[in-house]
Amino acid sequence: MFDLLFENIERKIEITEEDKAFCKTLFIPKKLRKKQYLLQAGDIAEYVAFVNKGLLRSYSVDEKGEEHIIQFAPEDWWITDMNSFLTCEEAIYNIDALEDTEILLLDKPSQDKLFEHIPKFERYFRILIQASFVAMHKRLLSTITNTAEEKYMRMLKTYPDLVQRVPQHMIASFLGIKPETISRIRKKQASNS
């Protein structure tokens, strides 16, 4: 249940068996079924979630009822509504499961406890947030400068597995383009190759 999380942590910091045992007293093991919510917009994000198995997504819904996907989180990824988690303001995103999913949850009091007992975890989460910050800026730049085709090709290159795993209309929602556009790009790719 904890193997993947510890592998993820150990890629960034060194932890002892004792540290691992302590982690096991803090993380909440939870299963979600396909389509089940982890968080609904308007609630407070109580947890950061590490995906051990399955796939989650965060998204917002606009006035017309259209979904805009912010992030996909397959195995080995973290997900939350960071603003809500840090500030206790209402979440603006929904997070739900696209597949049956196993997650490990960490709430704020437990995260504080973790930082207090094992300060190097601050370094771990700092590295995560840095990486997320960089990725977010790349995504922002791509969103405002790239053509639909460039965006799709970038997605295909960066997250090839996700493109296979997630329905096309969700990829379109994530990229901010129309599903028909992806069909067109795919057709063009097929005829080019």
Next chain:
Amino acid sequence: MKKTIAVIGAGGAMGSALSKSLAASGHHILLMDKDSEKCHKTYDSILSELPNADIEILNCIHEGSWEADVIIPAVAYEVQREIADYIKDVVTGKIVISLINPMNEDKSKLLTSPLSSAAEELQNYLPYSKVVKAFNTISPSDFKNISNADCFIAGDDEIAVATVSSLAKDSGMMPQLAGNLSASRTLEGMILILIQSCRKNNISESGCFKILIPKT
């Protein structure tokens, strides 16, 4: 938000009554009982009264507890430890509601030492869970008949106590905060008074408590 609640022993009188009550407030209830026939009976009985109830039967209590946000072992005191050991690794950080009254066979005294309680023992078996005592002073037969019954709630984790209070309130009861988990010693003893009173009046086990506060 809607909670997923695992009821272990959903076929018993208490498990069944509580499952129905919680299902009525719209939560997702996972019914589990080693007696599958009894579990199905609870399932059918809930659906006949509440056709839209979000309930289902699960066969594995480990799986059910893993999926749940709140776990309620509605089982005999004697098997509490066995159940706790079985679900221990999937209930870290979660609320576990203790509604067990650890009585002897003729229900005349408690089996726990005066310096402990079934709830505190459960907390020892599950040190990383948030054990909350609740619902144990209300007879299962009265869950749906008595509205505004006092539901005494004891626990060491403030947020967990608040969550269980709102579950009680959703079920039409009046949550009464009884203190830390050690207050369970008193709460578990209260059922003896209720049973004694029923026996004296020659009625079947029923009833609940109500605190009366004088008008000022």
